Amino acid sequence: xxxxxxxxxxxxxxxxxxxxxxxxxxxxxxxxxxxxxxxxxxxxxxxxxxxxxxxxxxxxxxxxxxxxxxxxxxxxxxxxxxxxxxxxxxxxxxxxxxxxxxxxxxxxxxxxxxxxxxxxxxxxxxxxxxxxxxxxxxxxxxxxxxxxxxxxxxxxxxxxxxxxxxxxxxxxxxxxxxxxxxxxxxxxxxxxxxxxxxxxxxxxxxxxxxxxxxxxxxxxxxxxxxxxxxxxxxxxxxxx
Numbered sequence: 387x388x389x390x391x392x393x394x395x396x397x398x399x400x401x402x403x404x405x406x407x408x409x410x411x412x413x414x415x416x417x418x419x420x421x422x423x424x425x426x427x428x429x430x431x432x433x434x435x436x437x438x439x440x441x442x443x444x445x446x447x448x449x450x451x452x453x454x455x456x457x458x459x460x461x462x463x464x465x466x467x468x469x470x471x472x473x474x475x476x477x478x479x480x481x482x483x484x485x486x487x488x489x490x491x492x493x494x495x496x497x498x499x500x501x502x503x504x505x506x507x508x509x510x511x512x513x514x515x516x517x518x519x520x521x522x523x524x525x526x527x528x529x530x531x532x533x534x535x536x537x538x539x540x541x542x543x544x545x546x547x548x549x550x551x552x553x554x555x556x557x558x559x560x561x562x563x564x565x566x567x568x569x570x571x572x573x574x575x576x577x578x579x580x581x582x583x584x585x586x587x588x589x590x591x592x593x594x595x596x597x598x599x600x601x602x603x604x605x606x607x608x609x610x611x612x613x614x615x616x617x618x619x620x621x622x623x624x625x626x
Contacts, residue, residue, distance in 0.1 A: 436489035534600035545571040565616035571609035573602040
């Protein structure tokens with residue numbers, strides 16, 4: 387789970403660097419490096435400071451607001467931070483929304499509050515994937531398939547080799563390591579969100595969304611069965 391969250395953070399940082407660089411009048415190596423440093427400090431700093439601040443203040447806030455009002459508060463906070471990231475810091479709006487999602491103190495707000503967010507997540511995910519499906523044209527899939535196969539191979543091999551290398555360094559092995567390797571090989575909605583945002587920012591063309599969709603679909607069909615098989619084969623004695 388830590389590796390999956392870290393991957394999302396790195397993806398958001400790279401995308402924010404790309405957006406802030408492309409929005410400039412000229413793109414140079416020093417400017418890209420400056421944007422990279424700024425994006426990393428902004429994302430990591432906001433997550434660290436926001437997490438500390440919310441953990442201390444959430445108990446006080448929850449005394450005056452019920453669960454429904456807290457949900458609306460965090461939803462509004464996500465929209466505000468997304469607006470600030472896009473308007474004042476030249477970053478992608480998704481960066482601000484991701485930061486708020488990362489700093490919500492789930493342990494402090496309770497299980498019931500978390501279930502409310504899960505319901506909201508399910509609703510938005512349904513709307514999001516429906517919108518993605520409507521925007522995709524099946525007749526445009528053909529020319530993208532060869533590149534999608536290549537990208538899918540690189541994506542799976544990079545995740546697999548990276549996880550196995552990490553397991554070798556940390557002296558982890560066996561079924562648990564292979565489960566993590568196949569599990570991390572599954573691409574999710576974050577890739578589609580970044581692809582869609584890239585199209586909105588005129589960084590990539592519309593075919594890039596089809597490419598991302600095919601890669602995600604391929605990773606699900608290839609990595610998910612292997613992940614499930616490894617998970618089911620794990621026995622209590624394998625867990626240290």
